[in-house]
Amino acid sequence: MQADDLSGLETDGVAVLPGLLDGEACARMAALWDDPARFRKQVVMGAHGYGQGEYRYFADPLPEAVAALRRALYPRLAAIANRWAAALGWDARFPPDHAAYLARCHAAGQRRPTPLLLRYGPGDYNRLHQDLYGAEWFPVQLVILLSAPGREFTGGEFVLTEQRARMQSRAEVVPLGQGDAAVFAVRERPITGGRGVARAVMRHGVSRVRSGGRMTLGVIFHDAA
DSSP: OOTTTTHHHHHHSEEEETTSSOHHHHHHHHHGGGOGGGEEEEEEGGGTTSEESEEEEEOSSOOHHHHHHHHHHHHHHHHHHHHHHHHHTOSOOOOSSHHHHHHHHHHTTOOBOOOEEEEEOTTOEEEEEOOOOSSOOOSEEEEEEOSOBTTTEEEOOEEEEEEETTSOOEEEEEOOOTTOEEEEESSEEEEEETTEEEEEEEEEEEOOEEEEOEEEEEEOSSOBO
């Protein structure tokens, strides 16, 4: 990654990495959906009030392509996470490699892998939410769009909202092409302004799919309790 690839995280709470996966890699990843042995759990969103659609959490061992993304992206994100932690006065600091961070999750009783595939059909959507699975959570995550917008589906935009104290929420639609990744704040991030550092609470979701099918890969760096 170049130093400026993730600059949007600091200014907007989200950065886009174009073409993180090529078309063939997207197809291979999406095809894993049809192998139930790869997954530990399936969630039907409508049954829980999360929206409409479904997702599946990968089981251990993770597919090597998913594990490799975690290993490769974590160190750069950890440096950002530590700057945020210092700015917001968190006690936590994040080690420089992902294996060490996973050891901390496991010591806290969070041992279940969290990377997942999400599948949406016509009319499906994902309500605004935060992916927190225990007391231990890493401040940045990403989603990779595996389907081709305009060709395989319409609608289904990735959406972020930002809430600051005594201000109305700000919403942002993040345009993604097939293979693009959106890297974004999980729960909150610091914003520096005229009065110092403010805390911005972030949520993310997916707008309604108008036609076709949309699949994404979610890469979360903390494990679940």
